[in-house]
Amino acid sequence: xxxxxxxxxxxxxxxxxxxxxxxxxxxxxxxxxxxxxxxxxxxxxxxxxxxxxxxxxxxxxxxxxxxxxxxxxxxxxxxxxxxxxxxxxxxxxxxxxxxxxxxxxxxxxxxxxxxxxxxxxxxxxxxxxxxxxxxxxxxxxxxxxxxxxxxxxxxxxxxxxxxxxxxxxxxxxxxxxxxxxxxxxxxxxxxxxxxxxxxxxxxxxxxxxxxxxxxxxxxxxxxxxxxxxxxxxxxxxxxxxxxxxxxxxxxxxxxxxxxxxxxxxxxxxxxxxxxxxxxxxxxxxxxxxxxxxxxxxxxxxxxxxxxxxxxxxxxxxxxxxxxxxxxxxxxxxxxxxxxxxxxxxxxxxxxxxxxxxxxxxxxxxxxxxxxxxxxxxxxxxxxxxxxxxxxxxxxxxxxxxxxxxxxxxxxxxxxxxxxxxxxxxxxxxxxxxxxxxxxxxxxxxxxxxxxxxxxxxxxxxxxxxxxxxxxxxxxxxxxxx
Ligand code: BGP
Numbered sequence: 001x002x003x004x005x006x007x008x009x010x011x012x013x014x015x016x017x018x019x020x021x022x023x024x025x026x027x028x029x030x031x032x033x034x035x036x037x038x039x040x041x042x043x044x045x046x047x048x049x050x051x052x053x054x055x056x057x058x059x060x061x062x063x064x065x066x067x068x069x070x071x072x073x074x075x076x077x078x079x080x081x082x083x084x085x086x087x088x089x090x091x092x093x094x095x096x097x098x099x100x101x102x103x104x105x106x107x108x109x110x111x112x113x114x115x116x117x118x119x120x121x122x123x124x125x126x127x128x129x130x131x132x133x134x135x136x137x138x139x140x141x142x143x144x145x146x147x148x149x150x151x152x153x154x155x156x157x158x159x160x161x162x163x164x165x166x167x168x169x170x171x172x173x174x175x176x177x178x179x180x181x182x183x184x185x186x187x188x189x190x191x192x193x194x195x196x197x198x199x200x201x202x203x204x205x206x207x208x209x210x211x212x213x214x215x216x217x218x219x220x221x222x223x224x225x226x227x228x229x230x231x232x233x234x235x236x237x238x239x240x241x242x243x244x245x246x247x248x249x250x251x252x253x254x255x256x257x258x259x260x261x262x263x264x265x266x267x268x269x270x271x272x273x274x275x276x277x278x279x280x281x282x283x284x285x286x287x288x289x290x291x292x293x294x295x296x297x298x299x300x301x302x303x304x305x306x307x308x309x310x311x312x313x314x315x316x317x318x319x320x321x322x323x324x325x326x327x328x329x330x331x332x333x334x335x336x337x338x339x340x341x342x343x344x345x346x347x348x349x350x351x352x353x354x355x356x357x358x359x360x361x362x363x364x365x366x367x368x369x370x371x372x373x374x375x376x377x378x379x380x381x382x383x384x385x386x387x388x389x390x391x392x393x394x395x396x397x398x399x400x401x402x403x404x405x406x407x408x409x410x411x412x413x414x415x416x417x418x419x420x421x422x423x424x425x426x427x428x429x430x431x432x433x434x435x436x437x438x439x440x441x442x443x444x445x446x447x448x449x450x451x452x453x454x455x456x457x458x459x460x461x462x463x464x465x466x467x468x469x470x471x472x473x474x475x476x477x478x479x480x481x
Contacts, residue, residue: 014378018089018381018427019070023435023437024434026065026068026071027071031108036137036138045439050438061457078121078122086127087127093165101139101142133178136197138154142154152296158226166230170237174238178227178241180242209336224274224278227309227310239310244316251345252329257323264337278309315369319361321345363415376422377422379427382428386401432463433450434447
């Protein structure tokens, strides 16, 4: 074997691209779709949080309502994906297209039909759909009437929704994930809401940590039930979790920094430890006891956790962070481990949005998580948000994106071939420009396909190919070489 063949990616490696329903589809009130929690988020800006409004308010701009109009343009977009050579396309199902209120008696046939058509179109073009059931959105009614995922009734609503779509698409979709970046809510900074996964409003006197643990556990129970039920629907299903892995290093070799890094990661591992191991970790039980947190669960739910462990670990990777206890170093406070703070890593650069670029951190994550769970891994998001410029001739030169992605692919290759990690696929985020989740901007662009639309919602929505598109096409056609 020569050196080059040693560097091969596995034969059926899933080279793909990722998006989420509410960030691309638009058509927010068409064909019977109910209002979703993503529809009440206004546009923010770089460094400015999006506002979460009570229902839709006139005079405010909600970028998801039209997004990039994928709902009407998906056939053309899929042609661009096919020409790019995508083998997999990760998107989500918008729950409120299927159950407009979330607690409806019967599903909405027009919503089901849309995803039938979308999946057929993908399959016809040789692209495997990879589907998330809840990507940062739930039907808005479930927030209004039940208060979001803190309420255990949502477990049953989610399980019913999953049953309907898994049965309907059982011969079209093999790869599923339950909740997108389920651990993100643990460090949600919004003082009023914990919105991403759980859609909850907090009362001023509430113990936020307790509510967030409760909602997270409810989701984990719902997820485990869906895994079990999914395997009964189709034994071939591969059902994974979806974690945001941002490794937190000790900022220095001062030993308390190593402990701080360990403790901060513990809060994040709570989620994937349950998904993958099927029980509440002892370190968390001890923590709840020490802090006097009352988290509600019963024997039947614990059994559900044990019988619904995930088949693979899906995760996003964008950046790393560092934590320190050194008093002379400044940084941003962390609520779950107050003696430490997040400090800027002097060895790496950051994007225009302050996300620290660390390809080696991806190899670090692949190794630590594979060692921890020994399950196949799937990178379902990774990408570079940047300001792009479309030239007069329609071209977009984005060498920074190519540099970011190729540096990460190099580390994947090392993790596979030098470290022995079982990595099954890679779907870079925002294969086509879309609405940013964090800031609601269009101009924080991730795509290899440019979409003509700006932060105010102006533009023709016309698609054009960036340099990264041709670069990635080449990567795929050579299986990563
Ligand atoms: C992840 C989410 C995505 C996505 C991405 C980029 O957290 O799963 O939905 O948007 O990050 O973040 P942003 O859009 O804020 O740049």
